[in-house]
Amino acid sequence: MIKRKIIILLIVCMITSILSACKKDDNTKKTNDNESKKVEETKKPEDNNLEKEKEQEKEKDKNKEQEQVKEKESEKPEEKKEKNKTIAIDAGHQQTGDPSKEPVGPNSSQMKAKVASGTSGVATKKPEYKLTLEVALKLQAELEKRGYNVLMIRKTHDVNISNKERADIANEANVDAFIRIHANGSDNSSTTGAMTICQTESNPYNADMWSKSKLLSECVLDSFVEATNCKREKVWQTDTMSGINWAKVPVTIIEMGYMSNPDEDKLMSTEDYQDKMVMGMANGLEKFLDS
Ligand SMILES: [Zn+2]
Numbered sequence: 001m002i003k004r005k006i007i008i009l010l011i012v013c014m015i016t017s018i019l020s021a022c023k024k025d026d027n028t029k030k031t032n033d034n035e036s037k038k039v040e041e042t043k044k045p046e047d048n049n050l051e052k053e054k055e056q057e058k059e060k061d062k063n064k065e066q067e068q069v070k071e072k073e074s075e076k077p078e079e080k081k082e083k084n085k086t087i088a089i090d091a092g093h094q095q096t097g098d099p100s101k102e103p104v105g106p107n108s109s110q111m112k113a114k115v116a117s118g119t120s121g122v123a124t125k126k127p128e129y130k131l132t133l134e135v136a137l138k139l140q141a142e143l144e145k146r147g148y149n150v151l152m153i154r155k156t157h158d159v160n161i162s163n164k165e166r167a168d169i170a171n172e173a174n175v176d177a178f179i180r181i182h183a184n185g186s187d188n189s190s191t192t193g194a195m196t197i198c199q200t201e202s203n204p205y206n207a208d209m210w211s212k213s214k215l216l217s218e219c220v221l222d223s224f225v226e227a228t229n230c231k232r233e234k235v236w237q238t239d240t241m242s243g244i245n246w247a248k249v250p251v252t253i254i255e256m257g258y259m260s261n262p263d264e265d266k267l268m269s270t271e272d273y274q275d276k277m278v279m280g281m282a283n284g285l286e287k288f289l290d291s
Helices: 002-084 128-145 163-172 207-228 262-268 271-290
Strands: 086-091 098-103 111-115 149-152 177-184 194-198 232-237 251-258
Touching: 086 128, 086 163, 098 163, 111 163, 128 149, 128 177, 128 271, 163 177, 177 207, 177 271, 194 207, 207 232, 207 251, 207 271, 251 262, 262 271
Parallel strands: 086 149, 086 177, 177 251, 194 232
Antiparallel strands: 098 111, 194 251
């Protein structure tokens, strides 16, 4: 009996030990499974991160491409401006006038002095040809800053270029606008204000340029008055100006103010007012060229 009990006990022990071993196996399997799951889980976010990074890179590339396209698009109008729009600036008069004569227009028998000597400031004593070049050089800088090509008819005082020749220079370059800068004079010292000048609708030489020249004259005068707050005189349409009659391009003369009025004379020689006049002219030219 005792032997039998011992055998039974041994068998029970063996069974329990086998069972416990199996459980251990299960546990180790489970832990292995968990570990592999953990590995998978840890792998997954890594994969996700990689994919996200790839997507972000793709988006970056897309953004770069879009930015490049935008840059190209924004460059286009500036390139156009620089290549296609040219403005001729004529600083009125010169150091010494030329009283010898030339026809007032093509095929005209009517003759006029090649270059008048111009007026001078009652207060500043400055000759008109000096004031016109001061302003012309500032206008050149402002227009070039805005991307326009500028053709200067003269850059010094010691020249002799007739009014017809000034128009010829603008014609040969086929400029988009021709602005002639002058200052006015009057017997009445209280007269102030600005005007622009162009040909009439029935001009015998270049009536085909009348509507464009009139629009240019209006744009320049309106913007000039807006920038300077000076008195607006008018757009004077006349066929007596050689430099206008010989022009085959849109043309205007601006009479910036009266050198015969002490206050306006002094004002036109100040840096601050010259900057305002230049901004007004540049705004008017830009408005005309954009129309
Ligand atoms: Zn003049």
